[in-house]
Amino acid sequence: MRTLSRIALVLACLLAGIVALGPILWAASTSxxxxxxxxxxxxxLLPRSPTLAHYANLIAExxxxxxxxxxxxxxxxxxxxLLFGATAGYALMRYPVAGRPAVLxxxxxxxxxxxxxxLLPTQMLAAGIGLQNTWAIxxxxxxxxxLPFTVWVTRSHFATVPRELEQAAEIDGYSRAEAVWRxxxxxxxxxxxxxxxxxxxxxxxxxxxxxxMVDAPxxxxxxxxxxxxQGFHGRDWGSLMAGVIIxxxxxxxxFLLFRKFLxxxxxxxxxxx
Amino acid sequence: MTEARPNTAQSVxxxxxxxxxxxxxxxxxxxxxxxxxxxxxxLGPSGCGKSTTLNMIAGLxxxxxxxxxxxxxxxxxxxxxxxxxxMVFQSYALYPHMTLYENIAFPLRARRRRTPExxxxxxxxxxxxxxxxxxxxxxxxxxxxxxxxxxxxLGRAMVRTPTVYLLDEPLSNLDQxxxxxxxxxxxxxxxxxGATMLYVTHDxxxxxxxxxxxxxxxxxxxxxxxxxRELYDNPANLFVARFLGEPGMNILDGExxxxxxxxxxxxxxxxxxxxxxxxxxxxxxxxxxLHHDPSAAAAISGTxxxxxxxxxxxxVRVDLGDRLIAAFLPPSVDLPAGAPIGLSPADPxxxxxxxxxxxxxxxxxxxxxx
Numbered sequence: 001m002r003t004l005s006r007i008a009l010v011l012a013c014l015l016a017g018i019v020a021l022g023p024i025l026w027a028a029s030t031s032x033x034x035x036x037x038x039x040x041x042x043x044x045l046l047p048r049s050p051t052l053a054h055y056a057n058l059i060a061e062x063x064x065x066x067x068x069x070x071x072x073x074x075x076x077x078x079x080x081x082l083l084f085g086a087t088a089g090y091a092l093m094r095y096p097v098a099g100r101p102a103v104l105x106x107x108x109x110x111x112x113x114x115x116x117x118x119l120l121p122t123q124m125l126a127a128g129i130g131l132q133n134t135w136a137i138x139x140x141x142x143x144x145x146x147l148p149f150t151v152w153v154t155r156s157h158f159a160t161v162p163r164e165l166e167q168a169a170e171i172d173g174y175s176r177a178e179a180v181w182r183x184x185x186x187x188x189x190x191x192x193x194x195x196x197x198x199x200x201x202x203x204x205x206x207x208x209x210x211x212x213m214v215d216a217p218x219x220x221x222x223x224x225x226x227x228x229x230q231g232f233h234g235r236d237w238g239s240l241m242a243g244v245i246i247x248x249x250x251x252x253x254x255f256l257l258f259r260k261f262l263x264x265x266x267x268x269x270x271x272x273x
Numbered sequence: 274m275t276e277a278r279p280n281t282a283q284s285v286x287x288x289x290x291x292x293x294x295x296x297x298x299x300x301x302x303x304x305x306x307x308x309x310x311x312x313x314x315x316l317g318p319s320g321c322g323k324s325t326t327l328n329m330i331a332g333l334x335x336x337x338x339x340x341x342x343x344x345x346x347x348x349x350x351x352x353x354x355x356x357x358x359x360m361v362f363q364s365y366a367l368y369p370h371m372t373l374y375e376n377i378a379f380p381l382r383a384r385r386r387r388t389p390e391x392x393x394x395x396x397x398x399x400x401x402x403x404x405x406x407x408x409x410x411x412x413x414x415x416x417x418x419x420x421x422x423x424x425x426x427l428g429r430a431m432v433r434t435p436t437v438y439l440l441d442e443p444l445s446n447l448d449q450x451x452x453x454x455x456x457x458x459x460x461x462x463x464x465x466x467g468a469t470m471l472y473v474t475h476d477x478x479x480x481x482x483x484x485x486x487x488x489x490x491x492x493x494x495x496x497x498x499x500x501x502r503e504l505y506d507n508p509a510n511l512f513v514a515r516f517l518g519e520p521g522m523n524i525l526d527g528e529x530x531x532x533x534x535x536x537x538x539x540x541x542x543x544x545x546x547x548x549x550x551x552x553x554x555x556x557x558x559x560x561x562x563l564h565h566d567p568s569a570a571a572a573i574s575g576t577x578x579x580x581x582x583x584x585x586x587x588x589v590r591v592d593l594g595d596r597l598i599a600a601f602l603p604p605s606v607d608l609p610a611g612a613p614i615g616l617s618p619a620d621p622x623x624x625x626x627x628x629x630x631x632x633x634x635x636x637x638x639x640x641x642x643x
Contacts, residue, residue: 162364162366164362164364164366165366165368165369167331167333167353167360167362167366168360168362168366168368168429169368169379170332170333170352170353170354171331171332171333171353171354171356171358171359171360172354172359172379172380172383172429173354173380173383173384173385173386174354174383174384175352175354178383178384183368186370187369187370
């Protein structure tokens with residue numbers, strides 16, 4: 001009986017794995033096939049004569065710049081969100097901010113508003129203040145998107161740091177700021193990394209905001225740039241799949257690096273390390 | 274101690290210090306004068322303001338009124354970091370992401386101290402040697418026992434030479450056996466360092482055994498400050514009389530007339546000093562100052578309620594009709610519950626007399642507060 005249920009479990013996992021990984025593996029396989037083999041019948045699971053032509057094409061089309069754009073936008077947004085979010089989270093935890101519950105509720109409420117609902121107003125606002133189609137608009141909006149989440153995660157983590165730890169550091173000869181920097185923040189590393197990872201994935205995966213706010217080819221995000229392989233001269237499946245594979249790499253790397261904190265970051269509140 | 278330490282111990286003075294949180298005074302009218310090198314305990318029930326008082330010395334709370342001096346410096350509005358004090362918290366407040374070594378070295382590495390690393394190392398090792406923590410330096414706080422954490426917290430305080438040590442119920446999280454052991458270690462450390470130490474506790478045995486000066490507080494005020502012996506033998510008021518001692522002083526409220534104090538179950542001669550004080554007087558007698566008096570002239574007579582046999586003596590609870598009193602009697606006095614019993618003060622001079630209203634002692638006493 002035990003063996004039977006074990007076998008069933010393995011089969012179920014295998015099926016889930018195929019469903020989840022199949023398209024990605026197929027995309028990876030396709031990205032290395034020459035254009036005339038992509039629709040070969042019977043389909044080639046592994047390309048018989050692998051080629052890097054599609055990847056070369058991506059570079060020729062300047063997609064690597066879009067990759068760097070996406071990365072830069074996400075990095076700046078995450079850093080800004082961490083800086084402001086952790087500061088706000090700390091302040092909302094430690095200082096008697098007037099109307100603190102209301103402030104927290106507003107942060108929470110912003111997370112509940114669907115992005116589409118504010119897309120058009122945001123775009124008009126951005127256009128109105130001359131930020132549309134500039135380098136600055138996407139980092140600002142992305143930071144805004146992930147800021148409430150960062151505030152909540154950091155605040156709930158700071159809530160678990162006993163006030164006495166900071167007081168001890170102050171008595172030990174450190175300023176309040178030093179105490180936060182040397183005692184509170186190192187302890188908050190899992191929470192900060194969890195917030196950063198989620199933030200990064202949000203920014204990296206964004207398509208709608210990126211396609212609405214910037215138009216110029218040199219400002220495009222990777223997700224937007226890849227769409228252009230979908231049209232005009234018919235779909236360039238090989239290059240599109242190569243782009244998909246490239247787009248997948250950073251989230252996978254980030255996840256593998258920080259999964260420990262992603263999983264621990266939220267349980268972290270309950271057990272002090 | 275392996276190295277000679279400069280004695281940096283300083284005096285601490287409270288001048289009419291009060292702290293209000295808006296809705297009322299947490300503490301008020303605090304006047305204490307602590308000499309350099311003294312071990313002083315703030316003792317009182319929870320919520321009496323002792324921790325608030327300690328936190329004001331630390332700079333974690335700012336007094337609403339009054340002045341706090343450490344040595345010749347007015348520290349009333351000074352930041353904690355500038356006061357040059359060390360504090361041991363009830364929770365120990367060890368930094369969880371640092372090893373024991375880093376925890377103890379932390380105060381020395383503060384930018385304001387600029388201690389060279391070689392000296393940091395020397396001082397940390399001297400402190401851990403004194404506390405017997407040598408083998409644990411690379412561990413993290415979560416990997417050691419409660420008693421060891423307590424030592425690390427002490428080590429972090431001892432590693433530098435502060436003007437004053439503040440200890441906020443540092444032993445209360447330890448089990449009984451360890452607490453007694455750490456208590457004598459603490460006394461030893463105090464003697465070796467010659468440091469000014471302020472200790473907060475609600476445990477009177479800690480206060481009595483450790484202190485040069487005990488400050489008894491209740492409801493945000495100082496009830497009495499003095500040596501443990503002074504407080505025990507000559508309490509300034511009924512609160513201190515009842516609070517100190519296990520069990521506390523027996524208090525009998527009576528009517529004074531014709532040079533005697535009479536009430537339900539007792540009839541005691543009043544000393545001269547109590548004869549002019551009015552009619553409502555309370556007498557206080559320690560349980561160990563009562564002896565079994567089978568004669569008809571016994572000052573106190575009641576019935577035995579319970580007898581707790583303690584080996585060297587028995588704790589006998591005697592019912593006087595309107596109250597229970599306690600007496601430590603030799604185990605040879607073996608009376609069943611319900612038996613009539615007579616008690617008299619072993620030494621009438623040890624009985625203390627108080628005004629029943631207000632509770633002030635009628636005896637001259639030296640109160641170091643105020």
